[in-house]
Amino acid sequence: MSGSPNSASEAAPAPASPAAAVEPSAEPLNVLIVGVGGQGVIMVSKVLALLAQAQGFQVKQSEVHGMAKRGGAVFSHVRFGRQVWSPTIPKGEADILIALEWAEGLRWLPYLKPETGIFICDTKRIVPPFACLNRRPGAPLRYSRETPADVISQVGEGYAIDATQMAEELGNERAANVVLLGALSTALRFPAADWEQTVAKFVPKKTVSVNLDAFRRGRAWIEEARVVTPAVESRAAEAPAPADPAYRVRLDIVAAWCKSCDICVKICPERCLRLNAERIAELAEPEKCTGCRLCEWLCPDFAIRVHLEDISAMAADAASEGAPR
Amino acid sequence: MRSSQEAAGPTPAEAREVRPLTGNEAIARGAWEAGVKVAAAYPGTPSTEILEALATYPAEDLHAQWSTNEKVALDVAIGASFAGKRAFAAMKHVGLNVAADALMSQTYIGVNGGLVLAVCDDPGIHSSQNEQDTRIYGALATLPVLEPSDAQEALDFTKLAFELSERFDTPVIVRGTTRLSHTRSTVAVGERSEPEPRGFLEEPSKNVMIPAHARLRHGAVLEREARLKEYFDEAPINRWEPGEASFGVITAGTCYPYVREVLPNASVLKLGASWPLPEGLLRRYCESVGRVFVVEELEPVIEKEIRALGYEVEGKRYFPRAGELSPELVRAGFQEAGILPPQPQKSGWSGEPLVRPPVLCAGCPHTSAFMAVRASGARVSGDIGCYTLACLDPLRGIDTTVSMGSSIGNAIGMAKAGEPKPVVATIGDSTFLHAGLPALIDAVYNRADIAVLLLDNHITAMTGGQEHPGTGKTLRGEEAPSVDYEALVRAVGVDWVRVIDSYDLAVMYQALREAIAHRGVSVLIANRPCVLDPVKIKGPAMQVVTAECNACQSCMNLGCPALTWSDETFEDRHKVKIDQALCIGCTLCAQVCTIDCIKPAAAVKQ
Numbered sequence: 001m002s003g004s005p006n007s008a009s010e011a012a013p014a015p016a017s018p019a020a021a022v023e024p025s026a027e028p029l030n031v032l033i034v035g036v037g038g039q040g041v042i043m044v045s046k047v048l049a050l051l052a053q054a055q056g057f058q059v060k061q062s063e064v065h066g067m068a069k070r071g072g073a074v075f076s077h078v079r080f081g082r083q084v085w086s087p088t089i090p091k092g093e094a095d096i097l098i099a100l101e102w103a104e105g106l107r108w109l110p111y112l113k114p115e116t117g118i119f120i121c122d123t124k125r126i127v128p129p130f131a132c133l134n135r136r137p138g139a140p141l142r143y144s145r146e147t148p149a150d151v152i153s154q155v156g157e158g159y160a161i162d163a164t165q166m167a168e169e170l171g172n173e174r175a176a177n178v179v180l181l182g183a184l185s186t187a188l189r190f191p192a193a194d195w196e197q198t199v200a201k202f203v204p205k206k207t208v209s210v211n212l213d214a215f216r217r218g219r220a221w222i223e224e225a226r227v228v229t230p231a232v233e234s235r236a237a238e239a240p241a242p243a244d245p246a247y248r249v250r251l252d253i254v255a256a257w258c259k260s261c262d263i264c265v266k267i268c269p270e271r272c273l274r275l276n277a278e279r280i281a282e283l284a285e286p287e288k289c290t291g292c293r294l295c296e297w298l299c300p301d302f303a304i305r306v307h308l309e310d311i312s313a314m315a316a317d318a319a320s321e322g323a324p325r
Numbered sequence: 326m327r328s329s330q331e332a333a334g335p336t337p338a339e340a341r342e343v344r345p346l347t348g349n350e351a352i353a354r355g356a357w358e359a360g361v362k363v364a365a366a367y368p369g370t371p372s373t374e375i376l377e378a379l380a381t382y383p384a385e386d387l388h389a390q391w392s393t394n395e396k397v398a399l400d401v402a403i404g405a406s407f408a409g410k411r412a413f414a415a416m417k418h419v420g421l422n423v424a425a426d427a428l429m430s431q432t433y434i435g436v437n438g439g440l441v442l443a444v445c446d447d448p449g450i451h452s453s454q455n456e457q458d459t460r461i462y463g464a465l466a467t468l469p470v471l472e473p474s475d476a477q478e479a480l481d482f483t484k485l486a487f488e489l490s491e492r493f494d495t496p497v498i499v500r501g502t503t504r505l506s507h508t509r510s511t512v513a514v515g516e517r518s519e520p521e522p523r524g525f526l527e528e529p530s531k532n533v534m535i536p537a538h539a540r541l542r543h544g545a546v547l548e549r550e551a552r553l554k555e556y557f558d559e560a561p562i563n564r565w566e567p568g569e570a571s572f573g574v575i576t577a578g579t580c581y582p583y584v585r586e587v588l589p590n591a592s593v594l595k596l597g598a599s600w601p602l603p604e605g606l607l608r609r610y611c612e613s614v615g616r617v618f619v620v621e622e623l624e625p626v627i628e629k630e631i632r633a634l635g636y637e638v639e640g641k642r643y644f645p646r647a648g649e650l651s652p653e654l655v656r657a658g659f660q661e662a663g664i665l666p667p668q669p670q671k672s673g674w675s676g677e678p679l680v681r682p683p684v685l686c687a688g689c690p691h692t693s694a695f696m697a698v699r700a701s702g703a704r705v706s707g708d709i710g711c712y713t714l715a716c717l718d719p720l721r722g723i724d725t726t727v728s729m730g731s732s733i734g735n736a737i738g739m740a741k742a743g744e745p746k747p748v749v750a751t752i753g754d755s756t757f758l759h760a761g762l763p764a765l766i767d768a769v770y771n772r773a774d775i776a777v778l779l780l781d782n783h784i785t786a787m788t789g790g791q792e793h794p795g796t797g798k799t800l801r802g803e804e805a806p807s808v809d810y811e812a813l814v815r816a817v818g819v820d821w822v823r824v825i826d827s828y829d830l831a832v833m834y835q836a837l838r839e840a841i842a843h844r845g846v847s848v849l850i851a852n853r854p855c856v857l858d859p860v861k862i863k864g865p866a867m868q869v870v871t872a873e874c875n876a877c878q879s880c881m882n883l884g885c886p887a888l889t890w891s892d893e894t895f896e897d898r899h900k901v902k903i904d905q906a907l908c909i910g911c912t913l914c915a916q917v918c919t920i921d922c923i924k925p926a927a928a929v930k931q
């Protein structure tokens with residue numbers, strides 16, 4: 001790493017300074033890069049850090065990656081300027097927040113400078129297994145419900161970009177982080193050629209050209225979006241916000257027919273059945289039963305019947321009865 | 326003697342090559358430049374990359390190895406020091422508990438070749454089981470603890486540590502934290518210079534700790550501490566940065582940049598050595614300023630010492646004792662203390678953040694073990710590794726986790742205490758070799774009625790995929806003998822041993838049931854490589870035949886991150902879909918699917 005990018009910056013045509021380009025003044029510039037393990041957050045931050053260093057800034061890049069590989073939230077702080085003290089960005093002080101995943105972007109929004117911060121977020125949704133824990137009928141996915149329009153209206157400058165989709169279209173989903181680097185590049189005053197050269201250093205040799213395409217695609221998209229209004233009609237806008245219907249599940253177990261074979265207890269995905277003291281099947285944890293009917297279908301003696309009652313519908317009926325028609 | 330670093334001063338930074346290095350890489354670089362000959366470690370976040378970085382330097386320069394545990398690693402380093410060579414051991418904070426027995430004697434013995442330990446704390450518990458403060462070991466073992474505040478200091482202090490070690494005849498700890506280890510900044514690097522070789526020093530009264538020798542050595546240790554205090558009184562690594570004198574801040578390590586971030590012009594005493602503390606310097610500083618604040622992470626080590634000197638000092642009153650400090654917390658502390666004006670809370674976005682804990686990987690071989698464990702209805706003592714993540718929903722297959730290797734001892738105790746459920750211990754291969762084996766021998770010896778599930782994924786996965794004595798490779802990637810677990814377990818007297826494939830769920834269920842039914846100690850070895858390390862495994866993906874899926878959610882009990890809900894529903898429950906990019910094709914979901922609608926993607930025509 002010995003300052004070769006300089007030659008590139010001489011060769012590069014002076015970039016048309018984007019309106020919103022920010023640079024460090026007395027205070028360091030703070031860029032927070034977030035996403036999910038395996039998405040390439042650290043690569044984005046390394047490219048930025050190297051570039052800033054090559055421009056002569058003091059740089060600190062800090063991440064916590066103990067759990068990075070296991071699908072947890074990953075974040076990396078990059079700060080650069082004449083003098084950088086803390087390696088971490090204080091809440092409310094990020095000049096730019098780059099998110100490789102939608103809900104991760106939302107998680108870190110409180111770190112963005114409220115009035116002036118720039119928010120660039122992939123609309124890619126990575127739904128963790130935890131979001132699917134409530135499996136009762138009608139239960140909603142526990143994933144952020146905010147639409148890009150909700151969010152963009154609340155930040156200084158915001159872009160919801162379908163980076164993963166763009167990378168897929170270019171033939172390599174893994175280049176999504178480089179699409180975002182392209183988007184980020186428009187917000188900083190580093191020459192485009194330096195960006196590209198640094199990106200090329202960090203990606204596998206075979207993928208240099210698709211990554212450079214990805215970089216340009218991200219860059220072009222933002223520049224276009226600045227002219228038009230920020231593109232909010234992206235995929236994440238379709239995020240369904242279902243009403244939460246409430247169901248009651250009831251099991252009828254005919255004790256006389258149960259022969260204690262234990263099949264239902266073993267097969268129940270919610271593990272909510274057990275054999276009672278008389279070794280008859282019973283619903284031990286009714287609040288967990290989803291009414292999937294596996295026990296009903298698998299009971300060799302037809303001893304179990306599952307009843308699903310939509311109580312929200314019943315409630316709605318009850319309410320509408322009194323209402324004027 | 327080589328030129329002392331403080332005397333000559335480091336090579337001027339401008340003249341040296343600069344590189345972006347993490348704190349861990351800088352510590353490794355410092356050890357290499359100091360001419361270290363033998364380095365050993367057991368992995369542990371956030372310290373792991375130190376040895377990995379050292380192993381990138383030429384093998385002719387130094388021997389670098391993974392050890393079975395931290396005590397062995399330290400003993401190896403101690404041996405090299407006895408032999409007259411500079412020696413180094415690295416570990417995470419809790420690793421020092423394992424190595425402490427050796428350290429507490431070695432501090433009496435001192436060193437021949439310089440002996441340095443890099444110990445990385447984890448304030449905030451990013452990936453550990455506690456957040457103990459290593460500086461207290463400095464007090465306990467009466468030896469110096471250096472605390473770098475950034476990567477440059479990590480390099481410089483590590484080099485200095487070797488010099489101090491030899492000059493004062495003491496092991497030296499370089500204490501890092503997660504923030505230091507994993508922050509990258511530019512570092513001016515130097516060249517390697519190996520000290521004059523020293524031979525073994527034949528001096529039993531110093532090297533053999535029998536009571537008669539140890540009594541004398543304790544006196545020498547106390548005298549050493551006095552000399553160290555004197556040294557640190559003037560040493561340039563304790564830096565007095567003058568400022569406005571109405572108040573002063575004493576700080577060390579990674580807290581220093583936080584203090585500077587919020588109080589750029591204050592008077593600061595930055596301690597490079599947080600043990601032993603230089604009384605004279607502290608007195609002079611405290612008398613030169615009005616109020617005295619101490620900003621330190623975790624325990625009030627410095628604060629208590631200053632109070633003991635008779636000064637009024639404010640520290641943990643404003644800066645929390647638990648958790649990691651940050652510029653925000655340091656600012657809030659100084660606001661509360663009336664030093665900084667209160668700042669209006671910046672209002673911003675306040676959405677409910679998504680819960681996204683780390684999970685077992687798609688296709689992780691541990692998954693099936695915990696499906697079986699859960700179904701067995703056993704009481705489960707867990708251990709430390711990726712599989713600890715199985716304590717969370719939906720696998721929820723672990724009842725206790727204490728420390729590395731505890732699972733088997735805990736299981737013995739539970740069984741002996743009459744726990745009504747059958748008792749199962751689950752332990753990973755690396756953890757088993759680290760501290761599980763003595764407990765297994767204990768179980769056999771004491772005829773405990775327990776089942777041990779040895780989760781052999783052929784790697785130390787949790788810390789990022791390190792080799793260990795069971796993997797057949799060394800730290801430098803050379804071929805090595807590998808442990809035969811089945812033979813090992815039989816050799817200590819276990820008569821029920823079976824090796825099974827983790828991807829065969831039915832066999833897993835059945836074998837575990839039999840292991841539990843066996844009276845006495847049984848060991849079930851679940852064998853399948855980790856899907857991430859050492860090679861990323863990716864087989865053909867599976868796919869759900871959506872039209873057939875009855876949304877029973879059986880497969881969702883695996884907690885596989887490739888399995889998620891589709892937008893389609895059946896009786897208002899979500900059907901399942903498989904993320905083709907994530908799925909590695911382990912087929913576990915197909916094995917639990919109640920209606921056989923999960924098939925190889927190639928076989929599905931939707």
Ligand SMILES: Cc1ncc(C[n+]2csc(CCOP(=O)(O)OP(=O)(O)O)c2C)c(N)n1
Binds near residue numbers: 423729
């Ligand atoms: C005393 C101590 N040393 C090191 C660690 C760090 N550590 C946590 S889990 C783990 C390795 C686990 O490996 P293994 O038992 O093989 O399980 P895997 O992660 O491969 O599933 C290590 C080294 C620790 N927590 N405590």
Ligand code: SF4
Binds near residue numbers: 688
């Ligand atoms: S890294 Fe390996 S052992 Fe750890 S969760 Fe992933 S597959 Fe399992």
Ligand code: SF4
Binds near residue numbers: 688883886887903907
């Ligand atoms: S086969 Fe099933 S359980 Fe295995 S990785 Fe793919 S989706 Fe997950």
